[in-house]
Amino acid sequence: MAIPVYVVTGFLDAGKTTFLNTLLNKYNWQDIKMLVVQFETGEEEFRSCYRNCQFISFPKKTLEQQPLQIVEEILEVLRVYTPDEIWIEWNGVVPFSDLQALLLQKGLRDLCKTQKVIHVGDGAAIEGLLGRTGSALPEQIASSDFIVVRNIYSSVAYRRICRLLRGLNPGVDIYEVRGTKLHQDLYRRLFGRREHPLSLFFLTVLLLIALHIFARPVLEVLQLPVNTIINVFLGIILQAIPFLLIGVLLSSAIQVFVPQRFIERWFPKSIGLGMLVAILAGFCLPVCDCASIPIFRSLVRKGIPLPVAITFMTATPVINPVVILSTYYAFSGNLSIVITRVALGIVAATLIGLFFALRPPKGQVLSGGALDRMMCSCGCYEDADSISTFFGKAGLFIRHSQAEFFDVGKYLVIGTFVATVFQVMGASIFNAPQSGGGLALSMIIMMAMAFLLSLCSSSDAIIARSFANRFPMGAVMGFLIFGPMMDIKNLMMLSSGFSKGFIVKLLLITFILCFAVVFIFYGLGVI
Amino acid sequence: MQIRAKVFNPQIFLELICYVSYAVLMIYLLSSGRYLSYVTPRMKPYLIFSAVVIGIWAMVTLGRLLRPQHKIRSMHCFVLALPILLLLLPHRSLGTADISGSYIGGNILSGQASPYGSTPQRQNPPANSESNAAGPMPAEAPAERNTEPASDPFSAVDSELLPEDEAPTDSLDSAILDTPNYAYDFSNLPGLDSINKTITVSNEDFGLWISELYVNMEKYEGYTVSITGFVFKDSKELGENAFVPMRLMMSCCVADLMPVGLLCKYDKASQLENDSWVTVEGTLFIGEYTYDDTSFDEPQINVTKITPAQAVEGYVYLY
Numbered sequence: 001m002a003i004p005v006y007v008v009t010g011f012l013d014a015g016k017t018t019f020l021n022t023l024l025n026k027y028n029w030q031d032i033k034m035l036v037v038q039f040e041t042g043e044e045e046f047r048s049c050y051r052n053c054q055f056i057s058f059p060k061k062t063l064e065q066q067p068l069q070i071v072e073e074i075l076e077v078l079r080v081y082t083p084d085e086i087w088i089e090w091n092g093v094v095p096f097s098d099l100q101a102l103l104l105q106k107g108l109r110d111l112c113k114t115q116k117v118i119h120v121g122d123g124a125a126i127e128g129l130l131g132r133t134g135s136a137l138p139e140q141i142a143s144s145d146f147i148v149v150r151n152i153y154s155s156v157a158y159r160r161i162c163r164l165l166r167g168l169n170p171g172v173d174i175y176e177v178r179g180t181k182l183h184q185d186l187y188r189r190l191f192g193r194r195e196h197p198l199s200l201f202f203l204t205v206l207l208l209i210a211l212h213i214f215a216r217p218v219l220e221v222l223q224l225p226v227n228t229i230i231n232v233f234l235g236i237i238l239q240a241i242p243f244l245l246i247g248v249l250l251s252s253a254i255q256v257f258v259p260q261r262f263i264e265r266w267f268p269k270s271i272g273l274g275m276l277v278a279i280l281a282g283f284c285l286p287v288c289d290c291a292s293i294p295i296f297r298s299l300v301r302k303g304i305p306l307p308v309a310i311t312f313m314t315a316t317p318v319i320n321p322v323v324i325l326s327t328y329y330a331f332s333g334n335l336s337i338v339i340t341r342v343a344l345g346i347v348a349a350t351l352i353g354l355f356f357a358l359r360p361p362k363g364q365v366l367s368g369g370a371l372d373r374m375m376c377s378c379g380c381y382e383d384a385d386s387i388s389t390f391f392g393k394a395g396l397f398i399r400h401s402q403a404e405f406f407d408v409g410k411y412l413v414i415g416t417f418v419a420t421v422f423q424v425m426g427a428s429i430f431n432a433p434q435s436g437g438g439l440a441l442s443m444i445i446m447m448a449m450a451f452l453l454s455l456c457s458s459s460d461a462i463i464a465r466s467f468a469n470r471f472p473m474g475a476v477m478g479f480l481i482f483g484p485m486m487d488i489k490n491l492m493m494l495s496s497g498f499s500k501g502f503i504v505k506l507l508l509i510t511f512i513l514c515f516a517v518v519f520i521f522y523g524l525g526v527i
Numbered sequence: 528m529q530i531r532a533k534v535f536n537p538q539i540f541l542e543l544i545c546y547v548s549y550a551v552l553m554i555y556l557l558s559s560g561r562y563l564s565y566v567t568p569r570m571k572p573y574l575i576f577s578a579v580v581i582g583i584w585a586m587v588t589l590g591r592l593l594r595p596q597h598k599i600r601s602m603h604c605f606v607l608a609l610p611i612l613l614l615l616l617p618h619r620s621l622g623t624a625d626i627s628g629s630y631i632g633g634n635i636l637s638g639q640a641s642p643y644g645s646t647p648q649r650q651n652p653p654a655n656s657e658s659n660a661a662g663p664m665p666a667e668a669p670a671e672r673n674t675e676p677a678s679d680p681f682s683a684v685d686s687e688l689l690p691e692d693e694a695p696t697d698s699l700d701s702a703i704l705d706t707p708n709y710a711y712d713f714s715n716l717p718g719l720d721s722i723n724k725t726i727t728v729s730n731e732d733f734g735l736w737i738s739e740l741y742v743n744m745e746k747y748e749g750y751t752v753s754i755t756g757f758v759f760k761d762s763k764e765l766g767e768n769a770f771v772p773m774r775l776m777m778s779c780c781v782a783d784l785m786p787v788g789l790l791c792k793y794d795k796a797s798q799l800e801n802d803s804w805v806t807v808e809g810t811l812f813i814g815e816y817t818y819d820d821t822s823f824d825e826p827q828i829n830v831t832k833i834t835p836a837q838a839v840e841g842y843v844y845l846y
Contacts, residue, residue, distance in 0.1 A: 101531055145597075227619055227621070228621060234565045235781035236782055245577050245581075410603060413610075423782055455779075
């Protein structure tokens with residue numbers, strides 16, 4: 001039987017030892033033989049009340065210079081003293097992976113098994129520390145199973161810190177400690193059994209297969225066109241995956257290969273010039289809206305002014321060459337429609353950008369806070385600028401793009417599914433209103449439809465074309481301009497990196513300005 | 528001093544499985560032509576690109592298979608696993624029956640101007656071609672109707688814009704629209720016999736002929752046409768004595784399937800069964816179709832013979 005190992009991580013002075021003192025000196029644990037290994041000596045000392053704990057400590061210097069000697073010493077202790085549990089207090093400035101390497105050395109590897117990694121954080125200090133103290137702290141947070149935060153006195157701060165921590169470690173269990181007392185439910189939550197993630201995955205796969213076999217006939221009896229939903233879903237997703245790949249590859253390339261210094265030095269400082277660059281870039285990039293959102297995210301992270309990045313994100317899917325070509329096909333070579341789409345797209349995108357320039361959003365735009373600028377959820381905490389070799393960068397580039405693919409992809413899958421169900425089930429609600437209503441009403445209908453259907457911007461022109469004789473041209477143009485900028489799929493993908501408030505604001509502003517631009521152009525006859 | 532350790536990493540393993548299955552599945556779909564049930568041939572280069580990128584990812588990921596990692600995640604893999612799973616689980620590709628349901632690709636699109644796809648309404652300039660500034664107006668800016676009468680998605684594609692690499696692949700389904708550069712060589716259209724004035728539209732050339740007949744309807748007036756499709760009847764819209772033998776056309780992906788076909792005049796149309804497959808033979812004439820108080824010229828068929836036909840697999844592709 002391998003000895004279970006519990007690890008406590010946390011920055012210097014986060015309260016690791018205090019936490020261990022309260023946790024381990026539990027009355028009904030006094031029969032459990034424990035070994036406590038410390039890799040750090042803080043202000044507080046570890047004290048055992050019930051004499052059930054053996055205690056050894058290693059300074060950071062030994063850890064850096066003679067890690068194998070540490071392994072030897074631990075093995076030596078284990079030979080004479082056979083503990084039921086090992087508790088490790090890890091050093092706050094050394095990455096957790098170093099401890100893993102230690103524990104996986106020959107000898108220790110068969111004797112112990114890491115069970116839980118608990119991170120202890122000081123709520124008052126953690127926001128200041130993250131992003132300034134190197135890569136060890138975020139790495140420790142990201143690889144923990146359980147996070148204990150103390151020293152928080154307002155629920156606003158608590159929520160903010162939770163968001164920060166979950167940005168690094170999505171879905172992690174966070175426990176707030178007030179004072180020094182530990183509650184019973186901490187023990188319950190800490191030692192509760194969790195399903196192995198891999199078995200969870202395969203269970204879900206089995207569940208899906210079972211649903212497909214058993215639930216599908218039932219749903220089809222209930223007149224739900226499951227077969228159609230599957231087909232449409234696959235059709236949209238097969239179209240979207242290649243474009244998403246283009247998007248994440250480009251955005252990771254920006255993130256990894258373009259140094260911060262380059263952007264700071266060469267990117268136009270003024271908003272106007274920046275927007276011009278953004279629009280020109282939009283002309284050159286043959287990507288649809290699935291691709292522009294990851295790029296948008298990495299532009300904001302790289303410190304491009306927000307209005308410029310927004311202009312880029314909203315303009316690109318409307319004005320890029322693929323879209324121009326497909327609009328040209330769909331409207332049978334009608335250049336006036338192509339030009340109108342591009343021109344109104346540029347105008348709307350510029351206005352949206354300008355709005356955010358004049359009224360910059362309050363608070364954090366990126367959901368990960370300031371931290372987002374230097375790190376991503378991909379588990380690569382190396383600063384892109386600090387790796388100099390080409391192969392190092394190429395490796396980072398691939399890991400980064402993979403992580404981003406999954407990160408944005410999950411929202412793409414959810415968004416596609418919702419849009420599919422809407423297309424298959426809810427389309428009839430749009431059958432009723434004909435072009436009889438005024439321009440404003442039909443524009444709102446068409447824009448809402450563009451939002452719900454979430455078509456790929458490189459192909460929505462054909463669909464728009466099919467509406468062209470039931471709706472006035474202004475409404476179709478609203479569909480063509482608003483659709484690529486915002487839809488369910490985009491909204492979901494944006495939520496992978498931005499705060500809710502910002503997304504809602506962006507959605508509203510985009511809708512209002514697109515509506516206004518198209519309405520003024522068509523409704524008031526400014527042709 | 529740095530020490531390293533190697534241990535099997537289940538998360539990387541799972542990701543690897545997903546990458547490899549995606550790449551393999553994509554190669555299978557592309558080489559068998561099965562991808563055409565979901566997207567158009569236009570997507571082929573993009574799908575190849577995705578298979579290559581994910582294949583490279585798989586190879587690079589292999590190097591990390593023995594990297595220790597304490598916190599294992601798995602659910603993100605469903606981004607690839609879900610499409611893979613759905614592709615593997617049995618499902619039919621969409622047919623005529625699915626389109627006539629309450630489904631956008633069917634109702635909205637076929638309920639538009641006419642059920643014959645996107646071409647008919649541009650043959651005649653509408654009466655109100657000057658009043659283009661405000662208010663609801665029909666499909667297109669009127670200027671285009673007058674100056675570019677022959678502009679049409681098909682001819683535009685064929686004469687100028689068809690990329691070289693769009694050439695059809697041999698392995699594809701038999702029903703795929705062959706899009707050769709016929710615009711330059713009208714004498715050699717497949718199935719055309721100008722001496723006997725007959726056009727035999729094969730299933731592969733359905734889309735090609737529909738567009739050709741719309742563009743050059745005068746040229747083919749009086750020809751005997753034989754064409755296969757499923758029966759679409761709608762006494763309200765088409766009248767009692769007409770039906771359309773249709774095929775499903777895909778513009779971008781399976782989400783936008785819509786029926787296309789030529790209207791046929793046939794006295795006993797009411798005896799035909801909706802959605803049954805027939806081969807229609809008849810004489811081509813220029814008929815009139817009215818929608819929204821505007822009438823359009825369009826090629827129609829006066830039916831002389833109807834024979835039941837085998838259902839045709841696959842769709843018609845626009846470009």
